[in-house]
Amino acid sequence: MRTDFFAELKARGLIYQTTDEDALTKQLMEESVKLYIGFDPTADSLHIGHLLPILTLRRFQEAGHVPVALVGGGTGMIGDPSFKDAERSLNTLDTVQEWSQKIKNQLSRFIDFDNKTNPAVIANNYEWLGSVSLIDFLRDVGKNFTINYMMSKESVKRRIETGISYTEFAYQLLQAYDFLKLYEKEGCLLQLGGSDQWGNITSGIELIRREKEVQAFGITMPLITKADGTKFGKTEGNAVWLDADKTSPYEFYQFWINTDDRDAIKFIKYFTFVPLTEIEEIEKEFLAAPEKRLAQKVLAKEVTTLAHGAEAYEQAVKISTALFSGEIKSLNAEEIRQGFKDVPSYNVQADDELKLVEILVKSGIDSSKRQAREDIQNGAIYINGERVQDLNYELTEADKIENQFVVVRRGKKKYFVLNF
Known part of the structure; x- marks a missing residue:
């Protein structure tokens, strides 16, 4: 184990809160620890808001520990209320399962599931949440938590005044149950999450303490804020x-x-x-x-x-x-597609006139033939980065990048794409 590992996490600013730091540091130094982060499939892709926890899992793996990526096939059907202003829409089982598979594939780009020493593990909480009965869940999990304890969580308190459904109110019990099941199945002792997950994480630690008389741990990472006040991600x-x-x-x-x-x-x-x-x-x-x-x-x-x-x-x-x-001709069709994804475009029809004046008007680049002629004569029109001042210029096969695109620039910054 790298003895400076936890210190490096702190030096990078990655630690916001932790439970019993001394005991956790000792554990990380003495043995390979299994840890997990949950990813609820609320869309068919992860986004860069997930990147910090994903890369933190990778840091732990590179330090000799075993990351468990928990895909929330079960909890994803409900939605975590933590620091949300309104309840999420509920998705069907088929949708969530499809998204779960895509998330698994994305995670494999960042953490190593084939490492012979400490391979990462993928788990899906639908495995246990999908089959547990309400009676068993209330008896085995619900008995460990008082309403006062659950109400004290910041994620719940923020929503009480505006309204929170029982479904979302119970979410922290489901996440606590995840921690317990991952301890039983994988020997997981540590859960990581964003700073909004503190209440859910400590609920899991409490459940493991009550049910197994074992000390588990939790770490939260900071909420990422941008200096200009806009939302990160x-x-x-x-x-x-x-x-x-x-x-x-x-x-x-x-x-x-x-x-x-x-x-x-x-x-x-x-x-x-x-x-x-x-x-x-x-x-x-x-x-x-x-x-x-x-x-x-x-x-x-x-x-x-x-x-x-x-x-x-x-x-x-x-x-x-x-x-x-302005060297547009150096790009291939795929690069044009990426670089000009959000600029105005026009699908050239088979019977469209390809004289430059005509196509400038037909595509909406210029408002009239008079304006088009003025722009051409004044040197304001560029085809694939090259200025064109010939009023009789006609687009040819040579202008089409991979026979698909012609990039037109009007003035210094206004780009348009002609699709063939």
Whole structure:
């Protein structure tokens, strides 16, 4: 075991709360500990709000411990009320099971399930929650908790005034039962979670103490806040997903490269495996010349490579460079698809006139032929990054990138994509 492991977690700012730190540190130093984090399948993909706990599992694995990734096939059908303003919509069993499988696949990119020394374990709480009867659950679990104890949890208190269903009120008992079952099945002694999970985690520790007379432990990680006050994990109001089909590697890279200067070093500590000594040097260089954006470049490279691989990172950099320089012809069709995902587009019809003046108007890039002619003559129109000032210019096969796209730029920043 690495004796400095827990100290490094603290130095990276990853520890918010812990139960009996001295006993836990001793346990981590003396033996390989099994620990778990739960991931409720409330969507068909995890997002970067899940990234901190996932990477923390990986840190424990690299330190010789055994991570258990618990997919909430059972609890996902209810929804955790912790720090939510309203009750979640309930999903069908088939939907949750489908999402659970996708989450398993995503987790395998970050933690090693084939390691011969300390392979990670996947569990699904539908295995025990799907078959337990209400009578058995109330008798074996419910008897251990008073209403006063359950009401004292912050996640419940926040919702009492606005209303909380019994379904959500009982969620902490289900999560406590998960901890007990994972102790029985896997020997799990430690649960990790976000700071909003403290009440649920301590309920599980209490249940194990009562039922098994064993000391279990809990750690929460800090709630991630951005320096500008906006919510972490969203860009332009949309979640940043770990699924490349929902958030492309280029968009993922852009999220990290655009990190606020005030957050960049903190996020390198949170989300990368760059050694702390190296981060100190990066910080010195970054503070000396923030305009070079060294910290953001390190952060974007490390996290994009972790999530999508080195090839996807290189592709994201290539797209960014091409867009900055205007060298659109250096991109292939897939890179065009990623880099111009959110720009206006027009599907060119078989009978459309391909003279530039005509297509500018038909696609809505220009409002009239007169405006189109003025833009062309004034040098405001670019085809695949190259300025066109010929009023008689006509699009040809040579303009189509992989026979699929033509990228039109009007002025300095207004891009449009013609789809063929």
